[in-house]
Amino acid sequence: MKKNGFDGDVYILAIESSCDETAAAVVKNGRQVLSNVISSQIALHTLYGGVVPEIASRKHIEKINQVIETALEEAHMALEEMTAVAVTYGPGLVGALLVGVAEAKAIAYGAGKPLVGVHHIEGHVSANFIEHPDLEPPFVCLIVSGGHTHLVVVKDYGKFEILGRTRDDAAGEAFDKVARAVGLGYPGGPKIDKTAKEGSPEAIRFPRAKVEGAPYDFSFSGLKSAVLNYINHANMMGEQICVPDLAASFQAAVVDVLVGHTVDAAKTLGYQKVAMAGGVASNSALRAGMRAACKKAGLDLYYPSPVFCTDNAAMIGAAAYYEYINEARSGWDLNAVPNLRLGER
Ligand code: KG4
Ligand code: ZN
Secondary structure, three states: OEEOOEEOOOEEEEEEOOOOEEEEEEEEOOOEEEEEEEEEOHHHHHOOOOOOHHHHHHHHHHHHHHHHHHHHHHOOOOHHHOOEEEEEEEOOOHHHHHHHHHHHHHHHHHHOOOEEEEEHHHHHHHHHHHHOOOOOOOEEEEEEOOOOEEEEEEEEOOEEEEEEEEOOOOHHHHHHHHHHHOOOOOOHHHHHHHHHOOOOOOOOOOOOOOOOOOOOOEOOHHHHHHHHHHHHHHHHOOOOOOHHHHHHHHHHHHHHHHHHHHHHHHHHHOOOEEEEEOHHHHOHHHHHHHHHHHHHHOOEEEOOOHHHHOOOOHHHHHHHHHHHHOOOOEOOOOOOOOOOOOOOO
């Protein structure tokens, strides 16, 4: 293999610490995951009903060395055998990001390896390359995580054209807020997903928001308010809420909009391939809805396994590979950028 003048295999040690997972992975040539270690803090943050940034940073510091050692051990490789060290440098919680960035810089500098800073969202998109060796840009990608909701065209590796974004809450945030309102706890997405299986998506008609003049933008705050109003009204009337029906109906409203915008974009703009990325892409109703709509429209659909949808370092290693072979390198002054925008480096 010869890419951009580089011969041989590329092994990337990737580190991810942007939110509440401390993760490290070894990825070969961008698509082969040799190890993928994730130390989740979810149980800890559940006590507080959401991620507490200060606690997240402290836990990352406690765990990161062990997680990296385990990733190398499970890959049966030594640090010296790595081609480069990659790390998420934004967007995310600044304190949490800093732990990974400082660690990656120290390791890369000490071992004399190049450093590649990776955009977290580019990582989520690249998770699709891991299990789909045939998937290559261009394709339309729906990115739905706890902090982001974007509809993009992946023009080339690391090159995005943003078609639409959320005007208010991210899709995952809406799941988390609705789950909290009905007492399902944190993180809300997986809990709504599970509870919705016992309910009817047609039980309550919640709004499907459109943004005037921006066909690919999203808005979830109206839906969230409609759900909260429904709950308040029921409470005032002393009526029992059927949580599974509410969860299924809310989820259906989110899924309808996500699927509708994505398939419209692919058809209108003439793309044959559609992908999904981010924590919410592991939602079973979204996967089923997107499968059905893509089949009807004759589009090819790709999405990662759930473990590669939520935060992980393998996706960072996949993205870093394409950055690396395109000669992207970070300096020793690489810093955490909490508000890093998609398409920026
Ligand atoms: O991508 P991710 O792990 O972290 C961010 O970069 O934000 O996404 C986390 C989000 C959370 O809001 C979580 O509730 C949501 O993804 N999520 C889900 C599911 N699994 C995770 N939402 C809906 N259904 C799921 N099965
Ligand atoms: Zn994420």
